[in-house]
């Protein structure tokens with residue numbers, strides 16, 4: 190849609206996107222082309238777009254001892270370099286605000302969002318916020334972008350939109366973008382996407398019911414309590430010899446398992462330590478689905494205090510088992 194916007198505005202040279210390393214936006218060819226997951230790229234590479242990849246502001250992955258804020262600042266400098274060199278060919282920058290989920294639960298400082306919005310304005314490119322995973326209260330605010338006090342040009346919504354009960358997604362945009370598609374029929378500037386299930390009535394009902402709950406119940410307030418309980422349930426792992434970091438953004442808590450705590454050396458992926466945790470959790474009646482060496486909780490907001498304690502116990506025991514495997 191961003192590409193088409195620029196086309197309708199007469200800027201035909203804007204064909205590229207900027208993404209973040211470790212980003213994930215889905216698995217259709219277009220979405221894969223905007224992501225940066227090495228296995229997908231290695232497999233489907235010849236079919237994919239080639240975005241300009243900016244460094245991930247996720248603080249854990251850096252070997253240096255930058256704080257999250259310092260990491261945000263240095264990554265913004267690199268983003269500025271990319272935009273300064275390429276802005277006239279770029280349609281948009283696409284990001285997952287605050288947490289890059291599929292890429293390893295990489296969490297970053299909200300200042301990155303603030304700085305990135307300013308850079309996109311400065312270089313006149315769109316900012317696409319993929320809030321598919323982090324939207325609807327997951328990070329503590331209704332939308333993650335709020336924490337950087339920004340508004341993107343496009344916001345992609347799904348998952349939490351229907352409370353996860355029915356498949357539905359939406360892309361929200363600005364009046365400025367809308368107006369570029371609003372023209373006489375024979376100008377052929379109309380928006381060119383549609384789907385069999387666009388506006389599906391049942392899914393819309395589920396979405397409206399979910400929005401009612403956000404409006405009428407103290408979901409975000411309750412989530413603060415749940416988030417604290419989530420951390421309390423696993424806090425003892427801070428000292429674990431094979432836990433490099435516990436990080437949390439609202440209702441996402443991630444535990445980074447490592448081979449060596451001091452050097453942050455990861456377990457080799459071939460050893461599938463996460464799989465050991467997964468199997469143990471299943472035996473205990475809990476569905477934990479680690480992402481490589483990262484064990485994470487991203488529970489539904491109806492989770493109870495007892496269920497959080499169960500999650501914590503199973504994660505602690507599973508990680509101990511994986512550490513001895």
Ligand SMILES: Cc1ncc(COP(=O)(O)O)c(C=O)c1O
Pocket residue numbers: 213214215216285290291319320321322323347
């Ligand atoms: C940030 C983000 N964007 C997009 C998607 C893709 O959504 P779908 O699988 O519905 O295409 C996901 C899925 O996990 C996601 O986490």
